[in-house]
Amino acid sequence: MGNYKSRPTISCTDELKKKISESYALFRSKVIEDLRPKDSDWTEVQLAVTNSTDLQLLTKLLDDSNYLEKTDAGLTLLHIACISGAPCSQIEKLIKKGVNVNALTKNNFSALHLSTYRGDSEQVELLVTNGADVNQSGHSGVAALHITAMCGHHEITKILLESGAKIDNGDLVKFSSLHIACHFGHEKVVELLLSNGSDININGSVRDRPIHLASSKANLKIMQLLVEGTSQQKADVNVKDDEGHTPLHFCCKSGHLVTLHYLLDHDALPHEVNIYGDTPLHLACYNGKLEIAKQLVAQTGPASLCIENIFSETPLHSACTFGKNLELVKFLLEQPQVDINLQGKDGHTALHSACYHGHLRCVQFLLENRADMTCVAAVSDQSGDSEKREERLYCERTPRQTALMWAYERGYDDIVTLLKHYKRPSDESACGDYSQPGSLDGSYVAVPSPLGKLRSMTREKIDVLQLRATLSxxxxxxxxxxxxxxxxxxxxxxxxxxxxxxxxxxxxxxxxxxxxxxxxxxxxxxxxxxxxxxxxxxxxxxxxxxxxxxxxxxxxxxxYVAGGSLFSLLHEQKRLIDIQSKLTIIFDVAKGMEYLHNMPLPIIHRDLNSHNILLEENGHAVVADFGESRFLRSNDEDNMTKQPGNLRWMAPEIFTQCTKYSVKADMFSFSLVVWELLAGELPFAHLKPAAAAAETAYHNTRPPIAVTFPKPIVALLHRGWHSNPDERPEFREIIPTLDACRHSEAVAMLSNAEAAIGGGAGISLSLPMVTTVRGCQDGMDDDGLGGEEGRDTPPLAGNVSALRNHWDMEASKNSSTGVSEEKRSYPQLDANGYVSDPLSTLRISMPSMLRSCPLHSSLPSCTSQAPSSTSSSDHQDPES
Incomplete structure (x- = not known):
């Protein structure tokens, strides 16, 4: 279907803006996480810091043995004082005692970052006076000045600038504080930054300036500040980013009339094109902005109406591609320069565009305005790869590229029916199912018969025929x-x-x-x-x-696998799984993946997650769902599909749009499944799938390791989810370790002890699960299990049918003893597979029954020791 099929649905600039929005949304969630800490396990002195009315208590408790205490989230006493609104005298006392004013939490926030976000100017001034680093980078490379630009605290902005904050420092995507203030629309902060010498034309990652961000917002005051500038510098209203977008492009895409008039009044060029050949009018039409289109045509003339972009589309084509604003299509058709049947360079018309995108009402509207169904689109000759050439040659032997054929190939049966049977008032009859190929009047066109559907023009239909011939x-x-x-x-x-x-x-x-x-x-x-x-x-x-x-x-x-998926077992049915069964499932999945990767023609699964691991009635697991899988013919292939599979378990090299990856991507997904099974909850359950994938890919974050994980499994996790695929092991390397673990005497003793302490069927011991974020050694004894109490992790029973009975008996027992379901601390999942209440994953219970249990430290290391340090960038704090 010509060049048209190549049109990107989102530009690089749009993609960057999306990443920025996601990054700052994630930033906010991390800040809020630190501002609302879980204080149930805090020490006496930590609780005393939060009591702003009893300063004598803090003075009495604070001594040389506890002034450096930190919470599990890495909050120092100074962090606690700042987030609890402690008086300045108390904060000053902590600093003089020796608490590090620049210490970072595990989410990478200093006390200054948190005070700035809270908007407490008094705290901020006190901290910078006592040595806080105003340029210290925190989460996502954000400094305090970025935070105040995001939140709009202009008084704090003034304090930071007076204290030496570097005004043009960039965050992770090279956005300065001026970029951020323009993006979030804070006029006073923008004015203050400009008056203090901020570079008005500073570049972001794709050479996008602050004026580009401001033009996509409806804030005239900020636009005026940038365009009128200062005596030293002014923003250029026609400056382009890496994709050739001017501020007018952004304005027309967003649909802000006031900004449009202001830019045009200040000599913005209305017919400039980006690298795709789009004028501002194209972008207005691609996004259905009727009023913008009217004003552009009225104020700048009709010159843009006939300009084609590199996809052979005029603004009318663009409006039909959007297809949801018939008033916009009608307005364009009313212009004398616009021809409803204008064919672009590749021959496709506005009707082709509407059919390709499935806009039924738009197709009907065009037909009623005498759009010609017989116009034929060409097949592009510009494609260089063999697949495109083969498709082109095949298309030359198939029915012509009419609008009906485009709808037919896209599977829009309602549009096909409309086109085949559409009857104009001047027509004597409409098209039937058996129209003659030679008929060329506008009322009908030749269509393949239903039996010929698999023989139509696309190569994928040929693949079905080949599969039918070669399948045993x-x-x-x-x-x-x-x-x-x-x-x-x-x-x-x-x-x-x-x-x-x-x-x-x-x-x-x-x-x-x-x-x-x-x-x-x-x-x-x-x-x-x-x-x-x-x-x-x-x-x-x-x-x-x-x-x-x-x-x-x-x-x-x-x-048919009767036990269902591992995801359903863990997160929907909330079954209890003992350590022996967990290791059996892990071993079975590893054996399945080893088999796939070592076939004569290796298979890469690409969608390994708990949804696609099915459990037999005997507790054994099988790997399923090969819809995203493919044969790996060469390790040097670079034409792999972008982002196949489920985002939550996706390897970083796949999420970052790499098209050259190997079977090592499956090892990353497998490692997250292992963690999920041992921890009993989704990886990054508090984040949506896309945000979870971004965390692993861009921030190198990994889920927190519990002290109760066996040491060999911890070592396997660190290697398996390494950011460098070459450092990850193959499945055949890890199988001996997994086999040794599941057959070890310690695991057998622990499984038997669970049943014994549980008192028989239906009662099991809950293993303690203390979530320690830095590595796996903190708090771990010599045998590979922790010695602290913590969160309940449901143990496993031996097979699936027994689990159901066990859960029912447990529920009955809990209801009779007054234990409510809410206290079981399982995350509540919504239909998309992530927790609807992010804090539910933080509500963890503290079982006291195991404090003296001798089995708590009885599981020895099976083959290898866990890493002794987490200083590597791949073993950093999982939430940093």
Whole structure:
């Protein structure tokens, strides 16, 4: 479909702005985490610091043995005093006692950062007077001046500048405090920064200036401050970023009329194009901004109406690509320079654009205004790779690239039906299902028959035919062979059912027919069937067959695994799992991944997470769901798909848009699954999946290690989630360690002791889980388990059916003894798989029953010792 298919849905600048927003949203969540600490396990002197009315108590308790105390979150007494609003005399006393004024919490915040965020100018002045570093970088490279620019505390801004704050220092994405103040719209801070010499034209990561950020906001005062500037410098209203966007581009994309008028009045160039060939009018139309389009045409003339970008699109094409604002399309069609049937350089019309994006009402509106359905788009000759060339050659032998064909290939059946049967008032009849290919009047066009759907122009349809020819006969199934029962899962592809196939209980993954309009869904189906047909291992899902005869009936049939997914077991059913069973699951998954990675043609899973690990009734695990998997033909491949799989378990090299990665990405995901299983909660449960992936990729954060994790597992985690894929082990290297762990005498003793202390079936010992954020050695005894009490981690029973009985009996016991469900401290998950209440992961109980338990330190190291230091950048504090 020509160059048009190559159009990016989001520009590099948009991507950067998104990362900035996510970064500062994450920054806020980390600050709030430190400002609302959990004080139930604080010492007496830490609690005394929070009591601002009883200064004598603090004086009495504070001595040389406790003035350097820190909480689990890394809060010093000075941090506690600042966040609790302690009087300045108390803060000064702590500083004079020797508390480090520049100490950072585990979230990388100093006392000055927290006081600045709170807006306490008196505290800030006291801290900088007593040696606080005003340029100290904290979380995301943010200094105190960035924080005050974000929050709009102009009085604190003045204090920091007078104390030597570097006004043009950049954060992690090279944004200065002026960038931040413009982005968040704080006029007084912008004015103060400019009057103190801030560089008005300073560059961000993609050469975006403060005026670019201000122009995307509806704040006229800030725009005036930048454009009118100072006697030394002024902002250029036509300055471009790396993608050629001017402030007017940003303004038109955001839809701010007041800013538009101001920029045009100050000589902004209305017909400038970015590197994609977009004028400001293009961006207004791509984003459905009707009033902006009207004002641009009225004030700058119609010159932009006929300009095509590099995707052969005029503003009318752009408005139909957006497709949701018919008033905008109508306005453009009313302009005398605009032709509804104008074909771009590649031949596609506005009707093609609306059909490609599935805008039914827009298609109907265009047809009613005499859009021509017979206009034909060309196939691009500019593609250099072999796949594109093959597609082009194939397209030349297929039906013409009409708007109907674009809708047909995208799977928009309602638009196809409309185009095939549309009847204009002047037409005698509409098109039928058996139109003649030679008919060229505007009322109808040739369409392949339903049987020809797989023989239409796209290469992915050829892949289905090849799969049908090469798949072994034993795996060919008919839809009539299947008996569908209840739904057990769903996704973007369709639904998964429990059912029967020739008397055998199976799981049936049924694809929606409409999903085969998209290339990615066809690729997923073909790859999954091709991969499953080659697998034969007790550690991966057993393939039964596939239905390939009719696209509307495509399905994949596998063995039914009765225990369900590990995710469901841990986070939805909240089953109790003992240490022996946890290690068995880990071992089984590792064996499955070893099998995949060491096949003659290695398979990279790319979506390994607790959703795709299924449990048999006997407690053993199998690896499943190969929809995102692919054969790895060479370690040097650089055409891997960007960001496949679930973000929460995604390896950093995949999340950062790398297209050259290896099987070591699976090891990273496996390590997070191991942590999830041992900890009993989601990795980064308080964050949304995208934010969790960003934490691991951009901040090198890893989940906190509990002191109760066996030392060999801790060592495995540190290697497995290393930021450098080359430093991660292969699965065949770690299997001996896992096997030794699960068969060790200590594990057997611990499992038996759990049952004994529990008093029989339905009662188990809860292992203590103390979340220590710095490494795994702090508080750990010589045998690999911690000696402190902490959070309850549900132990495991031996098999899935027993777990259900165990949980029911536990629930009954708790209700009879008055233990409420809320006290069990399990996170509440929403439909997206992350906790709806972030603080629920912090509400942890303190069991006292294990304080004297001799088994608490009885698990020896199986093969290796955990790392003795966490000074490496890959072993840093997980929340830093």
């Amino acid at each position: 006969h034993q795996f060919h199934l008919q839809i009539t062979d299947l008996e569908f029962q209840e739904t057990i899962g769903s996704g973007s592809f369709g639904k998964v059912y429990k059912g029967k196939c020739k008397g055998r209980v199976v799981a049936i993954k049924r694809y929606r027919a409409s999903s085969f309009g998209a290339k990615s869904d066809v690729d997923m189906f073909c790859r999954e069937v091709a991969i499953l047909a080659k697998l034969n291992s007790p550690y991966v899902i057993n393939f039964v067959g596939a239905c390939l005869d009719d696209p509307s009936q495509f399905a994949i049939v596998t063995h």
